[in-house]
Amino acid sequence: MAHTSSPPTEAVQSLSNGVTVLTQKPPVLSVRKGETATMDCNLGTVTSTVYWYKQIPGGVPQFVLYFHYSSSSPTYGSGFSAPKFTSTHQSTKDYRLIISNVEEGDSAVYYCETWDSSAVSHKYFLTDHKTTEIFLPPPVLTVFPPSSAELQSNTASLVCLSSQSVPFADVSWLAAGSPVSSGISTSTAVQRPDQTYQISSSLTIQTSDWNMDKVYTCKVSLGSQTSEKTIKKSECPTE
Incomplete structure (x- = not known):
């Protein structure tokens, strides 16, 4: 599936000692629930x-598995097993991680790593690249209007709550159809018991603009998918 972000064609981590470079791709992989996700690592x-x-947002990295081209099957970390997770090799340096029947909890950052047997004191990482992003049905958006108490001052806040989302969703705001670049505060994604994520974003607005019935839009982007929810004073119930 296509996605809207513009990552480099390869996710590369160059190592300071110059011994090796790990290449992991694709940098972003967008799949739907129930599908199979695959990602490659060249050593x-x-x-x-x-x-x-x-690694999920706010968490520590979890060891999934290790695999050597001479082995018949991977060795798994706690909580990971076949047939959900497996690994194959295309050569002695090219490996693939395969995640079957993708579900919400699989949405995360995945890293590949190796050892240089000629210098075992050096451990090589590929870091900071998101390689699997799970697409769910569009998130549920709710936009809350300012409170009556807020409207007594010059500024007020709109709050957008994105539920049933994935952790890598991007939240943005529009005012009268134009992008807003300031006055936005967005929380980190919080995982819910159903393995989906909830994100909250607030926008500070001028009370005068609200009273003039300006239209505000909360926009949540998940790769190529975009969900929007608009709000304006005339469409809100009066207290």
């Missing part, structure tokens, strides 16, 4: 074992 000059890690 550069190293012929060794690949290690895969998973």
Whole structure:
């Protein structure tokens, strides 16, 4: 599936000692629930074992599995197993992580890593690249108007709540159809018991603009998918 972000064609981490470069791709992978996600890691000059890690926002990396081209099957970390997770190799340096029957809890950042057997004191990481993003049905958006107490001052706040979302959703605001660049405060994604995420974003507005019935839009983007919810004074119930 296409996505709206513009990442580099490859996610590359160059290592300071110049021994090897790990290449992981694609940098963003958008799949739907129930589908299969695959991502590749090239170990550069190293012929060794690949290690895969998973990290959700605000959490620590979890060891998924390690796999060597000479092995018949991967070795798994706690909580991970076949057939949900597996790994294959295309060569002694090219490995693939496969996640079957993708579900909400699989949405995360995945890292590949290896050891250089010629210098075991060095551990090589590929970091800071999002490689799997799980697409769900569009999030549920709710926009709350300013309180009556707020409207007694010169400024007030609109609050947009995005529920049943994924952690990498981008929230933005429009005022009368034009993008807003200031006065926005967006929370980090909070995981819910159903494994989806909730994101809250507030926009500070001028009370005079609200009273003039200006239209405000909360926009949530998930790759190529976009959900919007508008609000204006005349459409809000009076207290």
